[in-house]
Amino acid sequence: MAEDCNMNIKGKMTLSHSNLTLQLDDKRNLLLDGQHASINGTEMQLNAGQLHLLNSYHQKVETLAPKVATLALDAVSLANEGVSRAFNELLGEDNELVADLSGEIETLHGKLTQEFYAHDGSIRFDSSRFEDGQFLGEDFEKAFKQRIENLVQRSMGSFMIALGKQMLFNGGDMQAFEARMENFGAQLEADMEAQAGKIEARADALCADLRSLARLEDQISDEIPALASLDMIKVSASRHSM
Incomplete structure (x- = not known):
């Protein structure tokens, strides 16, 4: 069984240069900087325990x-x-398709980096970009998918030539070629699953952290009357068979 962790942000959350801004349901803006808390520019009057809760949230x-x-x-x-290892095995090292595909994936990598890191290297986050499609939105996804499809179509000739060469190298023995590719595929799958397993473990830990953040919101809304409506983080899990 596998568990999917689904996180949604209700409202707008922005983090920039350690300033965390939350837009509450009533459109008030709560600003947290790790030491102070203010609503619409007015500092909140809090006791030590309440301020500790908000600083912990920040x-x-x-x-x-x-x-x-x-x-x-x-x-x-x-x-x-x-992708690189799979195509290099079939087409040979330093082939043009792998270079082009890697370039497209690097474009995706660069866009992710720009979304999460400012020019000065500081972390940033703006939840509204998930909602309005600016963050890897529909237009970007369509364009990215189309570029990948064009690359693959353009390389079909190279695939056929590479397949022919592989057959010649194996003396025309299709079974030997299939066995070699199956062995490579099994090794590649094992390697990828091992690395993916580490990423999955980090994702599970992240989900637990998000649930902890959601529980902290509940505590804040219970103990700070002015923030009784605070309910930004929604975490749910769905289970399905693998």
């Missing part, structure tokens, strides 16, 4: 943001490695 978000970023970037890098 710290958790600031800690989780780079975890999300590195997880996404590492997943893209793993995809690039798998």
